[in-house]
Amino acid sequence: MHLSTPPTSAGKSPDSVSPGTVSSGSALSSELNVSCAQYSVFTTPEELRFASGAPAFWKPILGAAKRRQQVLTPGVNWNRVLFVRSGSEIAGYLQFYMRGNGPHNPNFKDFIAVFSVGQACWRFLLYKAISYRFQRFEAYAYRVIVKESFRSRGVGRCLVLSWLEHLKAQGVRKVTLEVWSNNPRAYDFYLQLGFRVDQRAIFHRALRWFMKSYPIKMVYDLSNEI
Numbered sequence: 001m002h003l004s005t006p007p008t009s010a011g012k013s014p015d016s017v018s019p020g021t022v023s024s025g026s027a028l029s030s031e032l033n034v035s036c037a038q039y040s041v042f043t044t045p046e047e048l049r050f051a052s053g054a055p056a057f058w059k060p061i062l063g064a065a066k067r068r069q070q071v072l073t074p075g076v077n078w079n080r081v082l083f084v085r086s087g088s089e090i091a092g093y094l095q096f097y098m099r100g101n102g103p104h105n106p107n108f109k110d111f112i113a114v115f116s117v118g119q120a121c122w123r124f125l126l127y128k129a130i131s132y133r134f135q136r137f138e139a140y141a142y143r144v145i146v147k148e149s150f151r152s153r154g155v156g157r158c159l160v161l162s163w164l165e166h167l168k169a170q171g172v173r174k175v176t177l178e179v180w181s182n183n184p185r186a187y188d189f190y191l192q193l194g195f196r197v198d199q200r201a202i203f204h205r206a207l208r209w210f211m212k213s214y215p216i217k218m219v220y221d222l223s224n225e226i
Contacts, residue, residue, distance in 0.1 A: 034084045034162035048073065050093045051081045051103065055143060061126050063114075070114050075106035082166070084146075084159040091155045092146035094163050097134045098172065102142060139167050141177035160193055168222050175220040182213040195220045 052073040054062065062068040080103040082094040095103035106127070111120035134140050141163070146156045167175055177195065179186045195218040 034082055034159060046090060047083065048076070050083070050090065050145070051076045051078065051095070053095075053143070053145075054104065058127075061123050061130070067114060071110055072104040072106055074110045074113075075104050077101060077103050077105050080142075082159060082163055084155055084162070086150065086155075090147070091150040092144075092159050094141065094145075094159050095143040096163065097137060097140040097142055098167065098170065099138060100135045102131065102134055102140075137174075137176045139172045139175045141175070144177075156189065157193065160190075164193075164220065164222065168225055173221070173223040175222060177218055178215040179218060180213050181216055187216065187218075190218050193220075 049069065052069045053065070054068045054072055056065075058068055062071050080096050080098065080101060082096070083090050084092045084094075097103075106124075108120065108124050111124045111127075114120075115123060134142060141160075144156065144160065146159070164175065175195075176198075177190065179190060181187075198217040198219045
C-alpha cells in the first residue's frame with residue numbers, strides 16, 4: 001500500500017503529493033492503493049457521488065442525501081478527498097479539512113439552483129456558520145467511509161494512515177477527529193492508530209452530562225514526525 005497521485009489524463013491536473021509508505025496490515029490479496037483525488041474535474045460518476053456526499057446531520061439544512069449532493073456537487077474540492085482502491089474498485093474514501101479548506105465549497109448560486117431564494121438565504125448562511133466549526137482545525141477528519149464488503153479487512157487502517165502521511169508531507173502538526181461515544185469500535189480503532197482523547201476539550205466533556213451519546217474529540221500529534 002502506498003500513497004500516490006492518480007494517473008494524469010485529459011482534463012485532470014493533479015497537484016503534487018509527496019509519496020509515503022505505511023503498513024496497512026491488510027488481509028486483502030490485491031494491493032491497496034490510496035490516492036488523493038486532486039482533479040480539476042471528476043473522473044467517474046462513482047467518485048463524484050462519494051466526493052459530494054455529506055453526513056446526515058446536514059439533512060435539516062441541505063435536505064435528504066440526493067438534494068445534499070445536488071447542492072454540494074458543483075463545489076467539490078478534490079484536494080480534500082482520499083480514495084482507497086483494491087485494484088480498480090473503490091473500497092472507501094476519506095473527506096477532510098486542512099487549513100480552512102474542506103471537501104465542499106458551495107457558493108450561494110449552488111443553493112439558488114436547488115432551493116427558492118428565501119430558502120437558499122437561510123440555508124446558505126447556516127451552512128457557512130456550521131462549516132466554520134471544522135475549518136478552525138489545522139486538519140480534521142470530516143468523513144471516513146469504508147464499503148461494507150471491505151470492512152474488517154484493513155482498509156480503514158490503510159486509508160487513515162495514508163491520510164496522516166499526506167498531512168505530514170504538508171507540514172501539518174495537529175490532526176483532529178471526533179467519534180461518538182456509542183461507537184466503541186471506532187474509538188478503539190483510532191486509539192490503536194495513535195490518536196488520544198483531548199482532555200482539554202471542555203465542551204465535549206460537558207456534553208456527556210446532557211446527551212446519551214456525545215462526540216469525543218481525539219487528536220494526533222504529528223509535530224515530532226515532521
